[in-house]
Structures are given as structure tokens and as C-alpha cells.
Amino acid sequence: MSSQVEERLKAAGIVIPAPTAPAANYIPFTRVGDLVFVSGQIPMVDGKIEGIGKVGRDLDTDAAKAIARICAINLLSQAKAATYGNLDKVVQVVKLGGFVNCVDDFTEQPEVINGASDLMVLAFESRGRHSRFAVGTNALPRGVSVEVEGVFQIEV
């Protein structure tokens, strides 16, 4: 499969990984009509968790932004599965929800989640622009620094 989206990503050195399998009774995505709801993605790379630590203590904003980008790549991996392998079928990125594991006085959650937002626009151009929230949290699964969920509109 060589969708235009994946060619753009490839030109930026990004390869979409195979989607991870569900870990429990939740699944990576659900589809209802033309909406795809993708579960919160953590920074898994080749089956291993990258990007553990509290932002503002263990890592800085730029490092966390790179981790948000990994979460976004994993969102694309699930969106690819939802479109039967063809990301060109994504009509628009509807929403991202970004959680940043940070110290209590950290205030740059938007800059961190831009790592995910920028990747969406790299992949989908104007169709990649989305609504979102970006908030802090005191704790995330496995101690990861960032978790990002997403909603996509796809051709059906």
C-alpha cells in the first residue's frame, strides 16, 4: 500500500508501524458511521514503551513533544487499520485529546501536544487540522509522559 499520506510520512522518515493488539476487553478503535474513535495511545515503539517520566522533572518540553509525536504515529497506525490500510480514506482528523504527565507547575501542555498535532498536518495536510484538548495529569499508564486519543472521519 502506498497511500499519498504514507508517502508524505515516508519522505519525513516516518514509517507507520503495525497496529498493536488490544490488551484487554477494550480495543484499539471503534467505528460508528463515518467516525472512528481511537483509544488513547501511549509511546510504544516496536512493542516497547519509550518516553517514560514526568515532564518538568525527568524530561523537558521538547523531549515530551517528540513523545507526543510517537503517540500520534500510533494513532495513525490504528487509523490505517480502520481504513483497511489506506490512510487516504481519512476525510479529516476530528479531534485529539492529549494528556501530559507533568509536575504541578508545568504549563506548556499545548507545546507538548503540538508534537501530535504537527504530525497530523504533516500526514493529512489541511485535512489534518483538528480540535483538541491538551491538559496535564499527575500520572499515566506505565509512567509514560504522554497519552493521546483521537477521533477521525473516514470515507465509508
Next chain:
Amino acid sequence: MSSQVEERLKAAGIVIPAPTAPAANYIPFTRVGDLVFVSGQIPMVDGKIEGIGKVGRDLDTDAAKAIARICAINLLSQAKAATYGNLDKVVQVVKLGGFVNCVDDFTEQPEVINGASDLMVLAFESRGRHSRFAVGTNALPRGVSVEVEGVFQIEV
């Protein structure tokens, strides 16, 4: 009413309670098309809050998982109201959003929220599998340990 869903739950010893009334200008659920958005549910049982405390300090993962299950039962109570009493009209559980009130170094939010996810699959079988996020938070309403919101697709 004896929907198949409620018979499965009954066999597991679970009775769906009457839905709680709204506490303010928000309401327990809204419907738009075939989507039902259910407000974040806390562990109310018979009008009293159960399950107060910070996970990792006041209670452990297993105890919190049982509390997440109560939240899920309350989600079903609202979904039942949204389907005019017949949970068999639920087409699929689209999404759960789970917040775990925990200490800063707690990392088992997924295991806690599995208490809600597992109940959805118990109730709806394969239609109960859903996307979700599971994150930590430093504080929840009334000091409860878990809050879970949900999106359901129903027959209309």
C-alpha cells in the same frame, strides 16, 4: 423488562439500578442521532457514594477495579434509560473515558479501568468491546477513586 443483556448481568449477580437524577444543569445523557453520550459516572450505590480515596495510598489496584465496575454499572443504568429500558437496543459500546484518582507514581490505570471494560463485555459480549482512554488524575469529585464517561451507539 428482561433484556438479554440484563439476564446476563443478573446471572453474574448484577442488577442495574434506577438512573440517578441530574444534579445540575447537566444531565445524565444526551442523544444525537444513534449516539448516546453519558456523563461521567462516579461510584454511587443506592444514592450513596462508595469508593472514596486515592489509589496507591488509600486503596490498591484490585479495590479500584471493583469501583470502576460500579461506575460502569451506573453507565449501564443511564444507557438503559436512553434505550427506554431495553439494553438489547445498544448496538455497540463506542468509547469509555476513565479517570483514576491516584498518587503521582501510580501506573496501573489500565488495570483499574478494566473493571469497567470487563463489565461492558459481560453485558454486551462482542458488542461491548470499545475504544477508551485510561488516565490518572490528582483529584475527583467528592474524593471518589474513579470516574468513567461513555459513548454508546443505539438502535433508533
Next chain:
Amino acid sequence: MSSQVEERLKAAGIVIPAPTAPAANYIPFTRVGDLVFVSGQIPMVDGKIEGIGKVGRDLDTDAAKAIARICAINLLSQAKAATYGNLDKVVQVVKLGGFVNCVDDFTEQPEVINGASDLMVLAFESRGRHSRFAVGTNALPRGVSVEVEGVFQIEV
């Protein structure tokens, strides 16, 4: 433009501001079918952030409730843009998601977010009643006390 919604708000002394521009590759709202997803709004007033501080330490519940109301006004500003200037085209407020930047033992998140919920009902009357979640967080962008996202159903 003098929609009935804005006349009700005006009678309460509330003027809907011009929508803020997007700050990055995310945008203030997306529309998919008749659903509008509005990005998490912070308490910006005339381009300046109001309402910084941690609830339970720097400000109390009532002060935070007033800040949630500002977030809600900003949600309406975006909803107005999404309806091409006519808020009477809002069919219903579907959902609010409220995050309260608070100390670890704060438990009145619902009372804070009522500041946003009440404004929706002031603006839209019964159509303003919505599902929601209200949770705490240890940190928000720029140090604001409240962030609220929203989903609206509009006429299309």
C-alpha cells in the same frame, strides 16, 4: 446579528467575543455532519488570560466557577463561528468536558464546572442541557484554573 440566544445572553450582561485564532496546527473547532467539536477553551478575555491559579490554594470554588463561565463563553464564541454567526442554529449542547486545576484534596469539581453548565442553559434554555465530565488535574496550560471542551449539535 441578533440571535435569540445572544439576546438572552445580552440581557444577562454577556457579550460573545470574536473567536480566538488557532495557535498551532490544531483549530478551534471541527464539524462532522451535524456535530461540532470545539477545542478545550481556557479563560481568555480580550486576548489576555484571566483566571490563573490552583483551585483550593490560590482561589476558591466560587472564583473558579466564574472562570469556568468564561471558558463557556469562549466555547459559545467558537460555536457561533461554526454556525456562521447564528447561535440559534445550535440544536443542542451535546457534551462538556471540564478540567479543574486543583490541589490534590479538592473535591468540588462539579460545582466549578457548573459555571459552564449554567451558562449553556442560560444561552440555550432546555437545549443547553448536556452530558459532561468534571475532573481534577494537577496542571493546565499557562497555569489556568479551568479548561472546558465541548460538543454541539447544529442545524446543517
